[in-house]
Amino acid sequence: MKRLGAAIIGCGSIHGVHAxxxxxxxxxxxxxxxxxVEERARASAAxxxxxxxxxxxxxxxxxxVDVVHICTPHYLHASMAIEAVRAGKHVLVEKPVAISISQAQEMVQESKKHGRYIGVCFQNxxxxxxxxxxxIIDSGKIGAVKGIKGVVTWFRTKEYYAQSGWRGRFATxxxxxxxxxxxxxxxxxxxxGGGVKAVRGNVSTYLLGDVIEVEDTANAILFFKNGTRxxxxxxxxxxxxxxxxxxxDCEKGRLRIYDGTLIMEQDNSCRCIVNEKVRDTPYKSYWGKSHAxxxxxxxxxxxSGNPTxxxxxxxxxxxxxxxxxxxKSSSTGNVININ
Ligand SMILES: NC(=O)c1ccc[n+]([C@@H]2O[C@H](COP(=O)([O-])OP(=O)(O)OC[C@H]3O[C@@H](n4cnc5c(N)ncnc54)[C@H](O)[C@@H]3O)[C@@H](O)[C@H]2O)c1
Incomplete structure (x- = not known):
């Protein structure tokens, strides 16, 4: 089978996973x-x-080059992806797809216009x-989803923000x-959960305010289209x-995703459906193992020409x-409709 030619733009911390x-x-x-930074490009090429x-x-x-991987700071994702599809390349862009909804909408228009795919790295x-x-959710065997909870408790140091100057600032x-x-x-x-209709939330900068202008903490309620909260x-x-x-939290039980495991609780019993620890990855374990x-x-x-x-x-x-x-909710205190 033909092998596609690839280019990676940005030779920072994530690029080795792509390469x-x-x-x-x-x-x-x-x-x-x-x-x-020439030395980074040279070192990676070597x-x-x-x-x-x-x-x-x-x-x-x-x-x-047939496919361009974009592994650069967030503010460059949209413009680089648009230039690449205009040049006839398919694009795989690291998350976030862009830093604004209007940039993302332009990416959709340009990829359609030029008949090229843009895929986004939500590897998880x-x-x-x-x-x-x-x-399991789609099969209906655990009933409809009633609620869903997501908790991310990580740490980032001042050095992390100092290492790459684009981090910690709204513009970049x-x-x-x-x-x-x-x-x-x-x-x-x-x-x-089936797609979010509206949100209410708050953002704060509790600990890193002397090095970053963006939030280090956030919380929210998500109101789903199907009534899930x-x-x-x-x-x-x-x-x-x-x-x-x-x-x-579903009508007939509960699913828990944690550290590579999926646990299903039903009728007072608890079953481990998946147990896949990712500690042996050569990269950071919280990046997961699914980029490849x-x-x-x-x-x-x-x-194959099949984008499903x-x-x-x-x-x-x-x-x-x-x-x-x-x-928007954090600054106004209101529930914000998003869809
Ligand atoms: N999917 C994941 O789990 C995951 C994990 C880590 C990073 N990321 C994403 O990957 C992207 C890169 O993150 P990182 O941690 O590798 O950042 P980084 O700062 O380590 O690397 C970015 C690289 O891009 C280069 N660069 C900047 N401007 C450029 C330009 N105009 N042309 C070419 N190169 C340029 C920089 O010199 C740097 O080497 C971000 O979008 C980040 O959110 C995703």
Whole structure:
């Protein structure tokens, strides 16, 4: 089978996960990497045996490149993705899809206009425990979802923000714990619960206010289209990166996702449906282990012309709408309709 040529833009902390997944996939081949910091681009190219550039426009005009992976700071996602589809490339963009809903809408228009796919890295949807939870909910065997809880208690230091200057600022990161760390959990909650209609919430900066202008803590109630109610809490002020907790309260029982496990509680019994610890990953354990699955599915979709397994910009926009709603609610005190 033809292997798709890949370019990675941004050679920072996440890019090795993409490069390793492309190398491991039988569907892709890394053609080039790009970073405005030349040493980073050179070092990555030496490691993976590919070309390097400092200007991303050279990568997207490279004839051997079919798919562009965008692993840059958040504020660059939309403009780089749009340039890439205009140049005829398919795009896999790291989360968040963009830093505003209007940017994401423009990405949808441009990808349709140029007939190219844009997929978004919400790799946690491919975690076995999440897949299995979705399957159980959709099968109806545990009844309708009544409530869903998401809790993210992580920690980020001052050094983390100092390392990459784009973090901690609205103009470049687009927000704080909501858009960077907790967006995966918001995406899983809205995907498992059936889509959010309105939100009420609050954001605060409790601990890191001397280094960041964005929030380090947020909480919200999510009102789903189907009547489900969600509660959500996220903070970067804890002392460790605890595993994310998601609990789904259904008419006939309860599902709990925690640290690679899926537990089902029904009729006073408790069953472990999935038990997949991710501690042995070479990367940060809280990134999970599903980037490679997501990347392979994206390549499969491009090669087959069947996008069903791509997490589209429209889908990824749902978490952006929730975040935008929480900010608006926090400043007005109102319930905000988002859909
Ligand atoms: N899916 C996940 O679980 C996950 C995990 C970590 C990071 N991410 C996302 O990946 C993206 C990158 O995060 P990171 O932690 O690797 O950041 P980083 O700061 O470590 O790396 C970003 C890199 O982009 C480069 N860059 C900046 N402007 C550029 C430009 N114009 N052209 C080319 N290169 C440029 C920087 O020099 C830097 O090397 C972010 O969107 C982040 O949210 C996702």
């Amino acid at each position: 390793d997944a492309i190398e491991a996939s039988e569907l892709g081949r890394l053609i080039c990497v790009v970073d405005i 490691k993976y045996g590919c070309r390097w550039y400092v200007d991303y426009l050279e990568a997207i005009s490279d004839d051997e 949807r491919f975690n076995l425990e999440a897949q299995k939870a979705k399957e 990161e687009g927000g704080g714990v909501l858009i960077n760390q907790a967006i995966h959990t918001l995406d899983l909650m809205q995907w498992l 969600g509660i959500f809490y996220a903070t970067n002020c804890y002392t460790t990166n605890s595993p994310v907790e998601i609990e789904i 699955v997501l990347i392979n599915e994206f390549y499969q979709a491009v090669l 397994l791509i997490i589209s910009v429209e889908e990824a926009m749902e978490s952006l709408k929730i975040i935008d709603g929480i900010y």
